[in-house]
Structure formats: C-alpha cells, structure tokens
Amino acid sequence: MYRNRIVAGLDVHKDSVFLCIMRHDVAIIFEKTYGTLTTHLRQMREDMLRHGVTECAMESTAVYWIPVWNELCEHMSLRLANPHFIKQLPGRKSDTKDAQWIAECQLKNLIRESFVPNPVVQDMRKLNRRIFNLNEDMSYNKNKLDAAMQRCGFRLSNYVSDTGGRSYQNVVRAISRGETDAGKLVALVHGRTVNKHGRDTVMGAVTGNFSTIDITVIRQYLAMIDLINVQLDECQKMLTAMCEEHFAEQYRRLQTIPGVKERAATAIIAETGADMSLFAKATNLVGWCGLKPRNDESNRKIKSNRITHGNKYLRQILIEIAWVASRTRNCFFSNFSYVQVTVKKKRKMKIQVAIARKILVAVWHMLSNREDFIDIYLKRLEEQRLIQQRIEQLESTMTV
Structure with missing residues (x-):
C-alpha cells in the first residue's frame, strides 16, 4: 500500500x-x-x-x-x-x-484534506471577500459620519429609518458644500418624513453648529464613502463577469431561488466553486458552511446545540438570503417562517438559520442534478387549484 x-x-x-x-x-x-x-x-x-x-x-x-x-x-x-x-x-x-x-x-493516508478551489474560483473568492471587507468599511464610515453630525447638534438620523437614505444623504451633502440654512435643508427632506414628524421637529433636527473644521471632516467622510461605493461596483462587476464566463448555467440557475439575485448568486459560486462533487452529501456542505446544529450531549443532557464553525462568508450571505426569502410572498420559505414563528412561537433568528440551511441543501441538489429551483409551496397551490377546477367542471357536468 x-x-x-x-x-x-x-x-x-x-x-x-x-x-x-x-x-x-x-x-x-x-x-x-x-x-x-x-x-x-x-x-x-x-x-x-x-x-x-x-x-x-x-x-x-x-x-x-x-x-x-x-x-x-x-x-x-x-x-x-x-x-x-x-x-x-x-x-x-x-x-x-x-x-x-x-x-x-x-x-499512511490519515489526512483528510481541506477544500482548496481551483485558481479561477480562488480569484473569485478574493473579489467576494473584498466586497465583504468594503461593506464593513462602509458601515464603519457611515457610523463615523453620523457621529460627526451628532457632535454638531444634527439629529436627522433620529427621524429617518436609514442614514443611507436619500433624504439624509442629500442634507449631509448640502452641509458638506457649506449650506447650513435650516429652511433650505428641510426642503431636501422627503415630504413623508416631514409630515410624519412635523416641519418644526425636522427643522430643529437639521439645525446645528457647523464650523469650518466640521464641514471639512464631513466632506472627507463623504469622499471615503463615495470611494468605497466605486470599489464595490468595480469588484461586483468583475465577479459577475467571471461568473457569466465560467459558470453561466449555475449563475442563472441559482437566481431561481427566492431571495437570490446577482450579489447572492456570485457569492455562493465564489465560495463553493459550484462543484458539488467535492461534497458527498448535502449534509457535508452544510457542515462545511457551519450551519449544522452542534451535537453535544452528555448524561442525557444537551450542553449545546448551537451551529458549528465553518465558512463565515458563505454563512453570512445565506442568512441574508434567508431574511429576504422569508419576506417573499407565496413561496415555501415565507410560509415556513410564518408557521414556525407565528404559529409555533419559535425564535425568529433561529428560524432564519433553519431557512439558510434549507437553501444550502437546495443549492447542493440544484447544482448536483442540474435542476432549477422547484417551490413545493407553489407546486401544491397549483395542484390544489387544478383539483378545485376539476371538481367545478364535474359539478357543472352533473348539473347539466
């Protein structure tokens, strides 16, 4: 041997x-x-x-x-x-x-080798993980920008849902150009926000004391955010182009899953390589990703059932897909989320992890069998509709 x-x-x-x-x-x-x-x-x-x-x-x-x-x-x-x-x-x-x-x-053949992708997939991983890092930098700089605005008495972030929204960004960019008049800044806020909180409240929120140094700092944070956006677009375009060149079929097929679009599909391909032959069963892929529940039991007591460690980049994108899929109308995942959370009163985050695991199992079967995603919920609805239609036809025939 x-x-x-x-x-x-x-x-x-x-x-x-x-x-x-x-x-x-x-x-x-x-x-x-x-x-x-x-x-x-x-x-x-x-x-x-x-x-x-x-x-x-x-x-x-x-x-x-x-x-x-x-x-x-x-x-x-x-x-x-x-x-x-x-x-x-x-x-x-x-x-x-x-x-x-x-x-x-x-x-002595005792080593179980780790998964090392081919050079093309390694390059795709570099782009995908660069996007994750840029998103972290984006969040960091947005938080720092809002902190700089708060120090000047600017409180608009208290009344908008997202500091990345159009109203907030328009007002901040106007201030970075030297415009500090509250009346002109209120005109840049969306009318729905003004009507919800009142014009006087919003005017007080955009009123602040902005020195020359404050405006310089704000302008620099905005320039950093714009640079990150440019780099994000560049990385995503290159990653999408590589997927369309080397994995066109898999790229199209993955987007048939509810909640999966360009960003999610390219991330899945970049992390898994789209080659499911490396994973003997779907459970192997789930364990490699780190979405498998831990089995830690001793003396009939369960010490831990938390998920295991694994590919954090793939796991993060799958959790994001799960949140989108759970909000997609008339699909298996949203129905599953409703039943588990509303009817059975289970924790919502735990259900999102379960949905992410189901999505990853679907990915394994789709890429292994070269099949598009089939929504069981929609399939059952269609079967019920056909049965009901057949019943109505029979009833009308019997009436005649």
Whole structure:
C-alpha cells in the first residue's frame, strides 16, 4: 500500500517552513528549515523534486500556506491538513516533529484534506471577500459620519429609518458644500418624513453648529464613502463577469431561488466553486458552511446545540438570503417562517438559520442534478387549484 512512496510534510509559519521528507518504510531521508521568501520556497521545491517527492501535506494557519501551495501545486499532489484532525500526543510538540508527524500521516493516508478551489474560483473568492471587507468599511464610515453630525447638534438620523437614505444623504451633502440654512435643508427632506414628524421637529433636527473644521471632516467622510461605493461596483462587476464566463448555467440557475439575485448568486459560486462533487452529501456542505446544529450531549443532557464553525462568508450571505426569502410572498420559505414563528412561537433568528440551511441543501441538489429551483409551496397551490377546477367542471357536468 505504501510501497515506493516518497512524501513530504510541511509545517508552515509566517517566517519559516519546516520540511520533512519520508520514504515508504517510514524512514526520514531529508529535513530542513526554509524561509518564506519566494526564492526560499523555490529552493525548497527544487530540493523536494530532487528527492523524488510526489505527495505533500501541509499544516498552516491564516493565509501563510497559499504562497507555498502556489509554488508546489504544478509539480506534485498536495493536501492541506486541518490541525484539529492531526494533533499529536501531549509532550511531543515541536516544529520539526510536527513536520515529521504530518509526513507520516500523509504516508499512511490519515489526512483528510481541506477544500482548496481551483485558481479561477480562488480569484473569485478574493473579489467576494473584498466586497465583504468594503461593506464593513462602509458601515464603519457611515457610523463615523453620523457621529460627526451628532457632535454638531444634527439629529436627522433620529427621524429617518436609514442614514443611507436619500433624504439624509442629500442634507449631509448640502452641509458638506457649506449650506447650513435650516429652511433650505428641510426642503431636501422627503415630504413623508416631514409630515410624519412635523416641519418644526425636522427643522430643529437639521439645525446645528457647523464650523469650518466640521464641514471639512464631513466632506472627507463623504469622499471615503463615495470611494468605497466605486470599489464595490468595480469588484461586483468583475465577479459577475467571471461568473457569466465560467459558470453561466449555475449563475442563472441559482437566481431561481427566492431571495437570490446577482450579489447572492456570485457569492455562493465564489465560495463553493459550484462543484458539488467535492461534497458527498448535502449534509457535508452544510457542515462545511457551519450551519449544522452542534451535537453535544452528555448524561442525557444537551450542553449545546448551537451551529458549528465553518465558512463565515458563505454563512453570512445565506442568512441574508434567508431574511429576504422569508419576506417573499407565496413561496415555501415565507410560509415556513410564518408557521414556525407565528404559529409555533419559535425564535425568529433561529428560524432564519433553519431557512439558510434549507437553501444550502437546495443549492447542493440544484447544482448536483442540474435542476432549477422547484417551490413545493407553489407546486401544491397549483395542484390544489387544478383539483378545485376539476371538481367545478364535474359539478357543472352533473348539473347539466
């Protein structure tokens, strides 16, 4: 089983890589520590090829494994190991022994490899996760902008639903241009807001003391928000173009799910790679995403049933889809949400997690079987309508 195999184990750190090359008879034939510069990694690759390495397993944290993977992926079979599954016994911990242990586990086929997508999907992931980071920056800068406005006595955010709305943005941009007259600022607020709270209240809310420095700070925050918007649009356009080029069928198919449009479909493809053959069952995909309930029971007592850890980017977009789907009229997910929350009195957030899990299971079946989404609720309504129509036809025939 292990005959004539030469494998390598790599323990990857930020500034060093520990290499151990092992033969089929569990004999160490080469060990060395390398730096993490590109020249060092290429020297390590040459040493591995010189010793006849055909398989390599590595353990790493964060993103330090990616440059190593890129240098080796075209020359040998690679596996990225989860440190949780290859822990050693206590008292045997050192970087050199870690590399030996990884090589030995690889030699005996004890390593369950992590999911590493192909280069196209990796590029899509970079864009998708950049969008997540930009959205975080957007929220941060919007909150800072509102805080700067509040310091000046500006209270319009108390009377509008969203600081990203048109009324709030129009007033703030007018102030950034030096306009501080309350009468002119009130004219920029939507009439529905003025009628709801009263003209005098809204006028008091937009009245403030704005110094030259305050206006400069406000203008800079707005410029930062505009820059983030430009970068968001650029990233999303590139991500959509890649989906349409490489995954056109999957991209169209995913948008048949209630609540899934361009942003959600591209995010799902970027994180999963649209290749469901890597996940034997839908439950494997759910567990990888981190939407599977934890099974932690001892002495007939359930200690925890919270969801597990997993791909946080995919999980976040699925929760957002679940909120939209639960508000979509005449679909399975909104009906499910209504029954669970209103009739059975369950927590709404817990139901959103359940809906997200159902959506992910649907994604697995759709991409595996190459089928569009079929809404069971609508299908049953259609069946009931046809039955009722048939009954009416029979009754009219019997009457005649």
